[in-house]
Amino acid sequence: MQALSVYNGQALAASEIPVVAADQFRSELVRSVADGGRIAALFADRREGTRHRIQAVVAFDAESVLRLTAAWIDAQYPSLTPDCSQAHWFEREMWERHGIVPVGHPFLKPIRFLPHAANGKPSAPRAVCGTADFFRMEGEEIHEVAVGPVHAGIIEPGHFRFQCHGETVYHLEISLGYQHRGVQRALVGGPDRRTIHYIETLAGDTSIAHASAYCRALESLAGTRIPPRAQVIRGIAQELERVANHIGDLGALAGDVGYLPTMSYCGRIRGDVLNMTAVLCGNRFGRGLVRPGGVAFDLDQDSVDELKRRVRAAAKDAKVAVELLWDSPSVMGRFDRTGAVSRETCERIGLVGVAARACGVARDVRRDFPYGIYRFAQLPISTCDSGDVFARAMVRWLEVQRSLAFVEEQLAALPPGPVLRPIGALRPGHAVVTLAEGWRGEICHVAATDDAGRFEHYQVIDPSLHNWFGLALALRNQQISDFPLCNKSFNLSYCGHDL
Amino acid sequence: MLKTLQARWQQGYRTMRYPDGPPPDLPARFAGRPQVDSAKCTAGCHRCTLVCPTDAITAGEQTLRLDTGRCLFCRECETACEAGAIAFSHEFRMAASSREQLVVTDRPAPAVVAIDGAVRRILGRSLKLRQVSAGGCNACEADTNVLGTVGWDLGRFGIQFVASPRHADGLLITGPVTENMRLALEKTYHAVPSPKIVIAVGACAISGGPYADHPEAHNGASSVVPVDVFVPGCPPHPLTILHALLQVIGRLSG
Structure with a gap:
């Protein structure tokens, strides 16, 4: 080798x-x-x-x-x-x-419909987003359903093409690119004053995990170790980000099957968790918290006590709200065996995060490639075997509980000391790969510096890049009416994919 | 069934009293509308303009201007300015009906959002909006979505996000408007019956935000469609968005 x-x-x-x-x-x-x-x-x-x-x-x-x-x-x-x-x-x-x-690639078509070639000039012929040679089925009573890019709810844009026979979906093709903002191109030549803001908006619901992966890349390239207190605060923020999104998803899943109690409660509890992140740094999405060298804000004892109180309240409220789901036959009837992905498929296409763990694959960067606080404090991995909507919901619920327990534990054991240490210049001609476990799954950043210590290349792999194809496969032989439910059970990022 | 009722009891009544009661508590570190004081500004210093990621600040002779339509509220300028000429307040009411009103100077903040009276008469006190994300990172989208939850309960004001532009009185746009979403946004705009209003939410939708001047995007909604209301922030706090919407329907005047 x-x-x-x-x-x-x-x-x-x-x-x-x-x-x-x-x-x-x-x-x-x-x-x-x-x-x-x-x-x-x-x-x-x-x-x-x-x-x-x-x-x-x-x-x-x-x-x-x-x-x-x-x-x-x-x-x-x-x-x-x-x-x-x-x-x-x-x-x-x-x-x-x-x-x-x-x-010989079996499915060679654009994933982002780049309006510009790599050199920044308009590509010719200009690719029009969403106009692709879609896979089609033919035959009597076969029909095609096209959805998007503008959807019914408040959600990012993407285009979905279903090949159906009656209600049954035989094939779903997902065509993205509408969110392409040219981030990876703009990162080259950095870091500069805009870089951290590109990173925090790669996928704006995953600001903390992406910023952590980026800052760790920088710290490693500069040869700087960050203070232990900063490691813990980053860990707390990452788990709060996970909890907020998972609870939001559980509520939205309940909404997609028309079960309003859990939808209402979880919608509110999610906000409570975002407000905990705002206690850390003033912003509900953690913008401005994670910075090269540590974190920009420290926690005083009053805030620690306040957060502990809020974490306990959220854990109690969430338990009552979410466990209603498992006791409701009308919910379980829709979750069970819907949108199943087999373990074999999961391994073959390389799913990550919640989607992989719901197929029984115990894959989690926090355990497999421990970084930061996760080197010292381990979270148990949550898995489920059935690979369906139920499994993806259950894994989220298990993770909510474990993450909240982790946050409470870490708040009680904050090490003393500074939270920010200036980092030096980046070593020229070096490269680094940083992985982080975002709430959707594995985030991978690859940074390489040139002779002057600037980014010669910066590659971002959001978990969505691995998982969108999994959603397409999950829809096979499903009712088309189950698409919103399946889609929400993956809840992938459009902008994180399109970059 | 009993469990469902028990849960209902345990969760309690959660809708906030605002605007009839006080607004919900904002976090201590919340960055609201910035204030500038040109008198404190050291001539030729330019520390604030050098750290600003989106060139939101112009510092000239005795004049300091901060464009909240470009601002990401990252507070880098506040930290960099040793003289304390820039400070972020807790003021969450930040929306405006023109780009110029978003610029913070020494003068007191203007009375915000004045929607054309004729449009308001036709729309009455209900507002149906179609949301279009055109390169938004899902933060503005999420904090708009949250207004539909029980805590905020947007429905009590007659405001609703609808599934079709043909059912809508206007658009709420997020994101810098990527080239790949331009056509879809234009089509959605034309599908909304007139008179219609357009609300741009977040730094990206107002000015392009961090994506300003990217060839892949269009520096915000107003480069593609006419915009009536601008709601600054990255992302704006839900309270900022709610306040803007209540001003649009005439529920609040200041």
Whole structure:
């Protein structure tokens, strides 16, 4: 094995990343994934003439290591996807962004409909978002349903194409890109005064986890250790972010099956949790809290006591509200066996986060690649086996309880000391991969610096990039009327995908 | 059934009394409408303008201007200014009906949001809005959505988010308007019957926010459709959005 093994957040000289021949890159990647590895990132980062350098980050959960390899390839190469399903979305991204053609890719079409080519000039011919060669079924009584980009609720835009026979969905194709703001392009040349704000709005409901992954990348590249008190406050904020979103999702799932009590209660409790984050930093989404070198705000004893009181109240209220779901046959009748994804499918396409744990796959960055406070305080992993809407709801509920207990525990044991330590300049010619467990799942940031210590490349993999395809597969042989429910049970990010 | 009733009892009555009662408590570290004091400004210092991520501040001779339509409320300027010329207050009432009114100067804040009387007469005291996210990061969307929960209960004011633009009196837009959403936004706007109002929520929808001048986006809603009300913030607190909506329907005047 030529690959270089690193830990989560371990900086290395970029020259240490082994560059192998293209055919060896391919065979090793396919073999690694067959041996239990998982593609955490696959991207192109350099170009010379018509040749591109591509890099793979393969995560081995059981060994807590990330294996890095790179290869120079021509503008055309044999597609990995037929031999390794996890490469599917990544190959489409490289094709769209850099024009690298994976020959033999079964589903080669844009994932973001970039209005501009990599050089910033308008791409020609201009890709019109949502106009793609959609997969179609033919036959009598087959019909197609198109939904979006503007949806009925207050939600981000995306386009969904269903191939149906009667009420049954045979195939769902998800076409995104409407939210593309050009973040990854803009991150190159940083860090600068806008960078942290790009990061906090990559997926605005995951500001804290994304900012943590970014700040850890910076701290590692600068060789700075942050104070223990800052680690704990970051951990508290990350778990509050998880709890707020999970409770919101449980309420929305109840709403999607018309069970109003839990919907109403959870909607309110979610707000209470966001307000706890606002106690930390003044902003309900944690904007301005996580900063390179630690956190921008300390907690005084009054705030700690206030938060403890609120955490206990939220735990009590949430228990009463959420447990109504499991006792209601009308709810369980809709949750049970709806939108099931098998464990085998989950492993094959590389689902992450709640969606993976709901298939019985115990995969969680906080345990597998522990970072920050999670190196010292472990949270039990919550799994469920059935892979359906019920499982995704139940995993969320288990995580809500465990995260609230964790927050209470950490508030009681805040180490003394400062919360912010200035970081030095970033080491030139270095690279780092940081993983974090956002509330949706694994967040992966890959940063590489140039000779001047500026970002030469910055790659963001939001968990949604792994999981959107899972939602499409979950809809197969389901009633089309169950789509809102299935969609909410994944609750993926549009802007986190489109970047 | 008993459990459901028990839960109902335990959860209690949660709708806030605002606007008839006091507004809900804001967090101690809440950043509301900033205040500037040009007299304290040291000539030629420019620390605030150098740290501002969105160029929201202009500092000239004796004039300090902070454009809350660009501001992300990150407080970097407040921290950078040793003279204390910029301070973020707890004032949550920040919406305005023109871009110029969003600019904070030494002068007292103008009376906010004046909606055209004719439009208000036609719409009456009910407001049906269609929300369009056009590159929003889901924070403005989430804190608009929260107004529908029992704590805020937007429905009691006759305000509702509807599923079709054809049922709507106007649009509430979030996000910088990505090039990929431009067409969908234009079509949605034209599908709303006239007279209609457009509310831009958040720094992105007002000015592009951190995405200002990106070729992939359009510097906010007003570059594509005419905007009547601007609600600053990143994201605005739900109370700021609610206050703006209540002004739009004439429920509140100040």
